[in-house]
Amino acid sequence: MAATMTAAMPASGRSQFLRSLLRRKPVVIGLAVLLLILLLALFGPMLSPYAASKLSLASRLKPPSPEHWLGTDDFGRDVLTRLAVAGRLSLLVGFSVVVVSCVIGVTLGLLAGFFRRLDTPVARLIDAMMAFPDILLAIALVAALGPSVVNVIAALGIVYAPRLARIVRASTLVIRELPYVEAARALGVSTPRIMVRHVLRNLLSPILVQSTFIFASAMLAEAGLSFLGVGVSPSVPTWGTMIAQGRQYLDQASWIMFFPGLAIVCAVLSLQLVGDGLRDLLDPRLSKDI
């Protein structure tokens, strides 16, 4: 019990929390790689001498060289520049999916966990959605909504919401019965206020941890959807569309496919490392070693 409180303790424990987080090597590596990708996506296109969509047939399918660090693609476009521009979109999609699935998942989970009457219908809905393979459900939703960035975000947000909803519901069921929630009710605190201040605030750490995993899964899923041609339009550069285009030239110009693939692997892996680190620190059962 004391361990839970220390882990969830704000303010006075914050700097100590950061310190023990940064003491973990995988977390530091993950954060460093993420920072690198973020900087590349934000400032890469500005620093590059090439425009992301400028065609140049003369420099078609050039291997990595001092002019084109990561080579060029079949239209002579600079792969590094495109990688950076695509990174913006991939990160944006990942982040937006986290936001959408948090809004849907946390709302559903809180309602199901707090109100007995809603529990069965919501829990069944969550189970039903989790029974579908993620990518298949996403394909179906995008097919129904039409391919566009917004629709991909909406579809993936819906696909990942049940994961959060399930965690939030389970924790709400526990917290709802805790004496301090009963005490708050006995002292006249309103139900919405109890839900936000006394329940949701206690759930922030599992939500944060799950969000990093959803971020990673969403980036991967977006790349998968784009690769399959059901995601964003092929003219929009994302890591997934870049891989899809480079596939035809795999035997002549493997760099077109290799580098976006590497970017996906690095981004997803580092997000998972950070998420694992956060979970180990915040999970009371694992936090004995802080």
Add this chain to the structure above:
Amino acid sequence: MRDALAPDTLLSVRNLQTHFVSRSEVAKSVDGVTFDLKRGETVAVVGESGSGKSVTSLSIMGLLAHPGRIVGGEILYRNRQGTVRDLAQASAKEMKRLRGTEIAMIFQEPMTSLNPLFTVGDQIAEMITLHEKISYRAALDRAAEMLELVEIPAARRRVNDYPHHMSGGMRQRVMIALALANKPSLLIADEPTTALDVTIQAQILDLLRRLQSEMGMSILFITHNLGVVAEIAREVVVMYAGRVVEQAPVVDLFARPKHPYTEGLLACTPNAARDVDPNGVRLPLRPIPGSVPPITALPPGCTYAPRCTYAVPGCTGAVPPLFSVGASHLSRCFRHELL
């Protein structure tokens, strides 16, 4: 009926019936409980686990969990405006308005009754701002005053402490400060000292008594500890299996218990002087044989008869009524004359 509430009476529970109804059975957790609580006084409700004492308090608070329901009786309460309301009939909205302002409650588990994520000052300030339109800063100031009132040393500094910085006794003081933040007329204390060690228990009881004389609130004290009852209550209601079995002023109850159950409870309170024979050998304690019957399968007649040493076959025939056995002394026992 409502006008029958005496002017100095704050709360009058009359024939309260609270049942938990499930598909297959009905649990009569509270079956015909009646007592009065005067302004500035303390009534203790005593009983074992499952006797219905906590359900009685939750019924008054309007906090019964599904499927619990008040199916009969009245809970007459005189609010600050002086009007008498029946809390058994009150709307959820009215109950919410009363909770925390006029009726407050403290609980058994001081270690977990506070939210670990907020400072104690913040939690008290929340209580104040919920029911009163003042700024957070002013509320925080009042929180510090409340902490001083419940005798927390260095209160000004401890406002910024988190619950885990405090001991169980300190946290129970914070809970009391939280409950009294809006100066309620009625404080329901559900076993507030059970989880504390004896010296802290005495301090908390002392504090409650002092605050009661200063603020004039009435206290409904729920406990299973007769020692605590002797400390704090003026009148005692002894409950067994959902029914009141004995009701008396505290001195009377301890001197002349008129129900075998009360007698049994008193006999199993350890007493070093009494429980030693002339040779200094310790006598065994005398526990009440058996246990409280499940509330869904009560024995016929007197529910205490199967455990009672005075029981005769006639005891299981009908539920005994409450006999008047002295000045405001009631006993639900056919054979009370033997005691």
